[in-house]
Amino acid sequence: MSNPDRPLIRKAPVPLNECGAALAINQIPDRWTWLILREMLYGVSRFADFQADIGIPKSVLSVRLSELVNNGLAKKKPYRDGSARTRHAYVLTQKGRDLAPVILALMKWGDKHIKDGASALALTDTQSGAPVEIGIVQTKDALPLSRLTYRVKDH
Amino acid sequence: MSNPDRPLIRKAPVPLNECGAALAINQIPDRWTWLILREMLYGVSRFADFQADIGIPKSVLSVRLSELVNNGLAKKKPYRDGSARTRHAYVLTQKGRDLAPVILALMKWGDKHIKDGASALALTDTQSGAPVEIGIVQTKDALPLSRLTYRVKDH
DNA sequence: CTATCTGGGTTTGACATTCGAACTCTGCTC
DNA sequence: GAGCAGAGTTCGAATGTCAAACCCAGATAG
Structure with a gap:
C-alpha cells in the first residue's frame, strides 16, 4: 500500500460496500463533519461553541449534528449552566471517540x-x-x- | 483525547489554521476525494477505473483529480496501453502515499x-x-x- | 402577569455545486 | 478519411450551502 512502484491495478481489490474505509467515509462525508469531530475530540460540546470555532452556518450545523447523533457517533446530553434552563450538549459516544x-x-x-x-x-x-x-x-x-x-x- | 469524562471545554485549544488535522481536511474536503485516494492507495490510477469502482460522475472526477494534482497529492503520468495513444494515469506522490x-x-x-x-x-x-x-x-x-x-x- | 433576553435552533431565498446525459476532442486503426 | 474509444467538457435540472431573518421556550426583570 505504500510501495511507489505499484503494479498496474484496474480495480480495487475490495469493493466499496465491503471496505471498512469506504463505509467509514460515508459516515463522515463532508468537511464540516470532520471539523465538528475534531472539536468534539477536544471536548467542545455546545452548539454555539462549534459555530464560534469553525465558522459553520447554524443551519448546516444543526443538520450535521443530527446526522452524527443518528449515526451513533455523538449523543445529546442535557446540561444546565448556572440558573439557565436545561440545554443540550453533543458529546461523543465510544464509537465517536474511536475516531x-x-x-x-x-x-x-x-x-x-x-x-x-x-x-x-x-x-x-x-x-x-x-x-x-x-x-x-x-x-x-x-x-x-x-x-x-x-x-x-x-x- | 479519549477520556469520556472530559471537562467542559468551550473552545478548541488549537485554532483551525494552526491545526494539522484541520489543514489536512481542507485538502480532502469531500467524500469523492476520500474514495479516490482509497483507490489510488490500492494502485488504481486510470480515469475510467475510478469511475467504474466508485461511481463518480465524470465531470466531478475530472475536477477532483485536478485538485489532487494541484495540491501535490497525485501526479499525472503518461502511459500507453498496447498500441493505443498516450494517455495519463494519476498516481500518488509521496505526500499522497503518506495518507x-x-x-x-x-x-x-x-x-x-x-x-x-x-x-x-x-x-x-x-x-x-x-x-x-x-x-x-x-x-x-x-x-x-x-x-x-x-x-x-x-x- | 407581561415584557424581555438568550441559547439553540428553523425558515427563507439567493447562490453554488453536483448530477447524469449529451457532446467534443484527439489520435489510432482500418 | 471514416470509425472508434478514452478522456474529458458542457449543459440544464436537482440538490446543497450560505447568511440573514425569524421562532421558541423558559428564566428573569419589572
Whole structure:
C-alpha cells in the first residue's frame, strides 16, 4: 500500500460496500463533519461553541449534528449552566471517540506536509510519559487509546 | 483525547489554521476525494477505473483529480496501453502515499463499528511477517510505512 | 402577569455545486 | 478519411450551502 512502484491495478481489490474505509467515509462525508469531530475530540460540546470555532452556518450545523447523533457517533446530553434552563450538549459516544486515531493520523500528516513538521500537540503515554505517535505497529506493541495524553505546545 | 469524562471545554485549544488535522481536511474536503485516494492507495490510477469502482460522475472526477494534482497529492503520468495513444494515469506522490495511515485508521474504525469486526485486509510486517495494525505506539516502536504489506482476505 | 433576553435552533431565498446525459476532442486503426 | 474509444467538457435540472431573518421556550426583570 505504500510501495511507489505499484503494479498496474484496474480495480480495487475490495469493493466499496465491503471496505471498512469506504463505509467509514460515508459516515463522515463532508468537511464540516470532520471539523465538528475534531472539536468534539477536544471536548467542545455546545452548539454555539462549534459555530464560534469553525465558522459553520447554524443551519448546516444543526443538520450535521443530527446526522452524527443518528449515526451513533455523538449523543445529546442535557446540561444546565448556572440558573439557565436545561440545554443540550453533543458529546461523543465510544464509537465517536474511536475516531481519535483517524484525526491523529490526519494531524500527523498535516503537520508534516502542510506545517513543515511543526506539530501543535505533544502526545505522550499516560503511564510512562514516553512520547507516542500514531503509526504502523506490530499488534503486540499497540497501546490502548486510554494510554494517550496530549498537551498543547505553547505556540 | 479519549477520556469520556472530559471537562467542559468551550473552545478548541488549537485554532483551525494552526491545526494539522484541520489543514489536512481542507485538502480532502469531500467524500469523492476520500474514495479516490482509497483507490489510488490500492494502485488504481486510470480515469475510467475510478469511475467504474466508485461511481463518480465524470465531470466531478475530472475536477477532483485536478485538485489532487494541484495540491501535490497525485501526479499525472503518461502511459500507453498496447498500441493505443498516450494517455495519463494519476498516481500518488509521496505526500499522497503518506495518507495511508489515515485510510488504514478509517478502515480499522469501519471494520470495528460498521462491519462488526470483519476486516477485509490482513496487514503484516513486510520484514518479519508479524501482524501489524495502525495504532498508538511509543515513538521508538513505530514502523516505517515501507514495512507494511497487505493481503486481501478471501471473502 | 407581561415584557424581555438568550441559547439553540428553523425558515427563507439567493447562490453554488453536483448530477447524469449529451457532446467534443484527439489520435489510432482500418 | 471514416470509425472508434478514452478522456474529458458542457449543459440544464436537482440538490446543497450560505447568511440573514425569524421562532421558541423558559428564566428573569419589572
